[in-house]
Amino acid sequence: MTEESIIKELTLQCRKAPLQNGIGDDCALIADQQVVSTDTMVEGVHFDDRLSAEDVGWKIVAVNASDIAAMGRAPNWATLNISVSESIKPEWIASFARGMRMALSTWSIVLVGGDVVRTNGPIIISMTMGGIGRTKPIWRSGAEIGNGVFVTGNLGEAAAGFFEKNNEEGLRRLRRPRPPIEMIVNLGSIGIPTAMMDLSDGLHKDLLRLCEASDVGAYIDADVIHKGPAIANIKDPLAYQTSFGEDYEFLFTANPDMEQLIRQVARRYRVRVTQIGKVISTPKEGPRAYLRGMDWPKSLFQHFSK
């Protein structure tokens, strides 16, 4: 059974909930300006020996916090569900806990509860996280024709760490994603992004989702996508930058008049923000994202176990 068909079955009744209050965005709204998000990491699927236990602890927090921030909220609480075998080593747990605590404290998130269960299968870690904010949440569906398309940070570095031998900078990005949460929450709090999401599945897939939710098209200029240190020496890094994922940077659209203000906020937090394209009206063939003058590279996505 595919994940899509399982999700469809499980959410059969939930479709009656307004799109913006349920399944389909980075988070769901649960109360006045509060959002919740959840993510699972499975040993052998979402991590293997390339990630230490400490990396896994860091990453489960980072990926959830990234979803919360993508709504313009500040993450503030989390619960943890962890399934491990009887023979789990105390060192693994201690190291996982250390990585998790480092990330929780980096973004001022309190672990409020959880559940530990036994399994004879792989280690499975689920984290559910909540976030708050005073302004209205930023959904994927708000992109307007004429908006600029912006991304934070350097795309494709985690992919380089995954595929290239001895690419230390890339591996560091794969193991310890560091989404610029404070900067994005600040940008959200002053109402700059019209639509936003985090980049977990790669620019191509994620931008298409944003276009679909907003019912628009997008034109992207591949040359403008910044090449960070991990891919500086790679001949044709476009596939890494657009078609793998694990970036945990942010994709957002905003009125082009706001560019000055965006640069100002970005500078204050020392975060790179690049305008990589713009929002266009819905193409005849439906919401689409185009690369100017070329096709998108084919998807590089693979689970760790492959």
Added chain:
Amino acid sequence: MTEESIIKELTLQCRKAPLQNGIGDDCALIADQQVVSTDTMVEGVHFDDRLSAEDVGWKIVAVNASDIAAMGRAPNWATLNISVSESIKPEWIASFARGMRMALSTWSIVLVGGDVVRTNGPIIISMTMGGIGRTKPIWRSGAEIGNGVFVTGNLGEAAAGFFEKNNEEGLRRLRRPRPPIEMIVNLGSIGIPTAMMDLSDGLHKDLLRLCEASDVGAYIDADVIHKGPAIANIKDPLAYQTSFGEDYEFLFTANPDMEQLIRQVARRYRVRVTQIGKVISTPKEGPRAYLRGMDWPKSLFQHFSK
């Protein structure tokens, strides 16, 4: 590694949070009058072929809603994390979803999000649930000397379903726990219980936890504990009633003057409430719960797989 040592390691830093705002009660407080709770069910550990997929879907909602109601809150949103193998049957998912939806709609809870992942291990289902209320939450720590000790419903029936052959009523209780959530939320909203929790591990263990949190003792009169239909023909059902769990009924303490009012609310919701004992001052040997004139039966707790 034991669950206790894993939890200790994971919550190392969380101890600084006030007890009432973190790990150790049924739920954690996340904002003004809002609570969150999480629970995991593992195939072979928390369920086996005795539970249909529909039962599992019902039960994951019921056990979480029970935790929320035990704080005097009404459950209102949930997220679901489910780990299944590639070869999961569509019928299993459809049946699980049906059971989950029936329970969600019974208690007016909205599924707001979730995550489906692949595993080659057993099915693992985690649900995180939130609840709201206008009055202050009811913790385990508020029991006062002289309070009555009350329980809802019939204890020990799930145990009878687990251990006895062909005990259909018991099996029904094991498969479809139906905690009297509306009645307990109502009782909580008018501030009756001084301390409360749900009965998931059996009266003996759970009452001891309440006594420890409140730093009190308790005397229980075994004869008064009601014998429901599933244990009516069993000679000595005390071990089932006190030392197994899976009851998902509520245990609470209240001022004895409130008994009339409690009976009135209980009658309105057609829920059995029984005063089974009273709160006494902390015994010399520390917080303890005693059975009047006898010892507690030894623990019957076993996972499904044993």
